[in-house]
Each structure stands twice: as C-alpha cells, then as structure tokens.
Amino acid sequence: MTDLTSYGVLDLLNGYKNxxxxxxxxxxxxxxxIDKYNDTLNAFVLVxxxxxxKQAQDAEAAYNSRTSTPSLLGxxxxxxxxxxxxxxRSTAGSRVLKDHVPTEDATSIALxxxxxxxxxxxxxxxxxxxxxxxxxxxxGSCLNPWNTEYFSGGSSGGSGAAVAASLCLxxxxxxxxxxxxxxxxxxxxxxxxxxxxxxSRSGIVPLCWTMDHSGPMTRSAKDAALMLQAMAGFDxxxxxxxxxxxxxxxxxxxxxIKGKKIGLPNRYFFDQADExxxxxxxxxxSVLEGLGAILxxxxxxxxxxxxxxxxxxxxxxxxxxxDHGFNLNQSLYTDQVRGFLELxxxxxxxxxxxxxxxxxxxxxxxxxLLDEVDYFATPGxxxxxxxxxxxxxxxxxxxxxxxxxxxxxxxxxxxTGLPAIVMPCGFSNDGMPQSLQIVGRPFDEAGILNVAHAxxxxxxxxxxxxxx
Amino acid sequence: xxxxxxxxxxxxxxxxxDELADFSLNRDEIDSRSAVMEGILENITSLRxxxxxxxxxxxxxxxxxxxxx
Numbered sequence: 001m002t003d004l005t006s007y008g009v010l011d012l013l014n015g016y017k018n019x020x021x022x023x024x025x026x027x028x029x030x031x032x033x034i035d036k037y038n039d040t041l042n043a044f045v046l047v048x049x050x051x052x053x054k055q056a057q058d059a060e061a062a063y064n065s066r067t068s069t070p071s072l073l074g075x076x077x078x079x080x081x082x083x084x085x086x087x088x089r090s091t092a093g094s095r096v097l098k099d100h101v102p103t104e105d106a107t108s109i110a111l112x113x114x115x116x117x118x119x120x121x122x123x124x125x126x127x128x129x130x131x132x133x134x135x136x137x138x139x140g141s142c143l144n145p146w147n148t149e150y151f152s153g154g155s156s157g158g159s160g161a162a163v164a165a166s167l168c169l170x171x172x173x174x175x176x177x178x179x180x181x182x183x184x185x186x187x188x189x190x191x192x193x194x195x196x197x198x199x200s201r202s203g204i205v206p207l208c209w210t211m212d213h214s215g216p217m218t219r220s221a222k223d224a225a226l227m228l229q230a231m232a233g234f235d236x237x238x239x240x241x242x243x244x245x246x247x248x249x250x251x252x253x254x255x256x257i258k259g260k261k262i263g264l265p266n267r268y269f270f271d272q273a274d275e276x277x278x279x280x281x282x283x284x285x286s287v288l289e290g291l292g293a294i295l296x297x298x299x300x301x302x303x304x305x306x307x308x309x310x311x312x313x314x315x316x317x318x319x320x321x322x323d324h325g326f327n328l329n330q331s332l333y334t335d336q337v338r339g340f341l342e343l344x345x346x347x348x349x350x351x352x353x354x355x356x357x358x359x360x361x362x363x364x365x366x367x368x369l370l371d372e373v374d375y376f377a378t379p380g381x382x383x384x385x386x387x388x389x390x391x392x393x394x395x396x397x398x399x400x401x402x403x404x405x406x407x408x409x410x411x412x413x414x415x416t417g418l419p420a421i422v423m424p425c426g427f428s429n430d431g432m433p434q435s436l437q438i439v440g441r442p443f444d445e446a447g448i449l450n451v452a453h454a455x456x457x458x459x460x461x462x463x464x465x466x467x468x
Numbered sequence: 469x470x471x472x473x474x475x476x477x478x479x480x481x482x483x484x485x486d487e488l489a490d491f492s493l494n495r496d497e498i499d500s501r502s503a504v505m506e507g508i509l510e511n512i513t514s515l516r517x518x519x520x521x522x523x524x525x526x527x528x529x530x531x532x533x534x535x536x537x
Binding site: 210308342345356360 | 484489490516
C-alpha cells in the first residue's frame, strides 16, 4: 500500500472524494511520522494531536455526506510558531512568550481552517524570526532532515524540515529577509514569498513591518498554488494588505512558458555563489530554455547596496517593535537576538530613511527591467545548509559570515516586495539541496508558480526525499 | 562625494546605551558591540552616497478613517 504521506494535495483530495482513503487515516499517518521522527529533527514544538484528529473526523463526515466541500478539506498542515493560533500556545520560539496563548487565529490560519485544512501543530522558528538558520530558539535548533548535523535554515526552519521529512503536507512560513525561501532551499522544498500585501500579516508576530511577508512552504509548486489560493486576499486588519484581485492560481498552472523572457543577472547573485550551485542553476535554466523560455542577460543597478539597506531597516524596526518589553525581558532573549535588538539603538534615523529611499531606487531599477523581461532567475541561495554552529564560510575565495552569505540572494526581494519562489534543482557533493529562485512582477504569483510548475513537470528534484 | 564618518567609539556605544536607550553593557559586550556596529555602520553609510536626492522614502502612511468613513 502506498504511504499516505507521499501524496500531494490534489491526490489527497481526489482520494478522499473517491473513498480510497480517509482524512482520519491520512492524519494518523502524519501523526505517526511526527511521533517517530520529530525527536530527531525538532521541527514540531507542539503537536495538536487531539484537535487534528477531531478536524479529520469532521472532514471525513463532510466527505461522507457528499455535500460540497471546501478546497483544502482534510489536508494536514502545520504552522510556524510565529503565527497566532487560538487557544494553542504560540511562542515565536522565545522564552519571552513561553506561556502565550492567543485568543484568535492569525488571519491566514483562519482562512486555511475555513478552507478545511487540518492543523497538526506548531513549528520551530528562529527566536522572533530574527535569524536565518533556526539555531536560536527556546526549543533548541531545528535540524536538517538531509543531514542532522546541519541547520535547517530559518527562520521558518521547522516548516522547512517538517515538509521535507513528510511530517506535514504543507506549512506556513514568514519571510523578512528570506525566511521562507532559505529553509525551503536548505531542506529541498518549494517556498513561495508572495508580493508584499498579498497575504495578511495580521496575527503574525512582526519582525520588521515593512519587509515582513507570509506564505506557503510545500513539496511542489502545485501544492503552493493551492495553499496560496486559500491564504491570499485583502484583510482590513493588516495596514499593508492589498485589494488587488486574487486570480485563479490553480488554473494558471499550464506549464506553458514558451516565449517567456527570464532575466539572468550578470553579477551579484552568481558572483559569490558556490560553483556547484551555479552549475545546478544553469542546468535548471537550460531545462526552462528547452521548454521555450528565453534567457536574457540583465544588470540590476545598485543591487550591491541591498544588504546594507535591509540591515538598517530590520535592525531599526526590530528594535522598535521590541522596545516596549525589551528592558523588562532582556535576560529571556537568546544572546544573539538580544545583541541584534541592542544594535538597533545605534542606527541613525537618517540612515533608516536613506534605506527606505533606496528601496524606491532599487524597486524602480527592477521595474524597468521587468518591462523588458517577465522574470528574474537567480540561485536561491549562494550556499547550501551548513553545519550547526558554523559562523564563517569562504566562497570563491571570499571570507564571509554564514549569516550574510545566506541572506544575499533573498533579501533584495523583501526590499522591493516582489514575489519570489525557490525550488530544488540539485544537490551538493555533501548531499545538501540546492535551489533555483524565480522572481516576478508585483502580484504575478501565478506567473512564477507556473515557471516552477513547468520546471517540476520536467524534472524530479522536488520528488527526492531524505532518508531518516 | 564620499560621506565621511569617524569610527564609532566605545564611549559612544556606552553613552547611547546608558543615556538614550536605557540598557547597560558590560565591558565584553561593549567590545563586541563596538566591533560589530562599526562594520554595520560602514555598510549603511554607503547608502548616503547613492543618488537619492529626489526620492521619497517608501514609507506609506494611510490616513485613518473615522467610523463614518
């Protein structure tokens, strides 16, 4: 019999409708895997067993009654612990919130639940999402299912590890400098950071208001489209929420990318990427070329200043958000996050404003290029997941911190708010996943999902699973 | 024209922490924060030399509606 945790979202929905298996059977299969493997990975920080089984029973009853069913009925998901969940402990990975039990769900979780999704539990995160490795958390580091000596990537590390290890079918993540895309890339799954304002941030603990995004983390672009469909839309509770109409993402997945122009940056993104990552990404792009896409060399002016601007913004906004309780709770933060929160006090207001002005400058440059091409393509990350505790790395002869290297290719698109998706495209010599990133025009999630879907129809990297 | 800036001193770090931000640092923390902050400031200061003269910040303030709209 096929392992029930191996099916994608549409396979499960069809199986439920045809009576091949039930939501209770599938949910139990996932809970069994969590029970078996979570101690190894530390991905789940809370398992919502009883409630998940009840949701599964309700879903099963709905299928049996043959009434119309919502789009994710009986699909087992899990949520980053940065998201508020009603009556379920939500800690943001910090001792500051260790007993915090919200009374309301975050908007996107309420939407997923209203579409019938099952909540298997809460997932590890770097403390307050303030770091790209998920090494710092009150629950301990989240480990990479491809090699447990390596970090999962962060901050949504629990989401990346749990989806990769088939402990849940999909997960929510949040992305301020790359926190959906980094763990997705490190763990070999598909991660979508939508356009700023596409999915509500309400009910998610902020890191940096002007750069925070939320989105789905899944095994495939098709599953990401199905989750996005439920999560996207205007929310009056989020001041940055967009009223742009939500298109039909599922029906946009034609796999036809013939004639689409993909801009290939001629510097920055590849300059400090590991050689084997560049090789894998170029092979992936040749697959897209084979499907009819046209590669166009481009230069994104001023891109080399993105890291400085991002740093000025998240240090300032992060410190402002935590200002209220920081002095009362200093000893409860991990040393790393406490250090970041202190450093935010030393940024001059004018430098923060310059960084915000830079976003407009960079955004205009990208908009001009996106008049000429449909998408940008870059390596998802310039490195693969590294060993836990490793602070420095040398890539192409350049010594740098793992922290700055891992954010290099993702954070420019948090500054400009453009939609970006990463997908697996190979493995390093030490067996860790490599990834391709596709970036699109504002609110063209359908377009980048379709490119990812086309690639995944023509390759099988996204089907590879770690042996636990 | 390149914007000039002096290296941030440990006295400045201590003063801002104590006098403006209301937290204290021990000697080791002052050393480590000074070193990290100098690197950060070196990066961030480079933004001052970009062609930003006619660009407004991307901050978007939305007027708040009354309950009557």
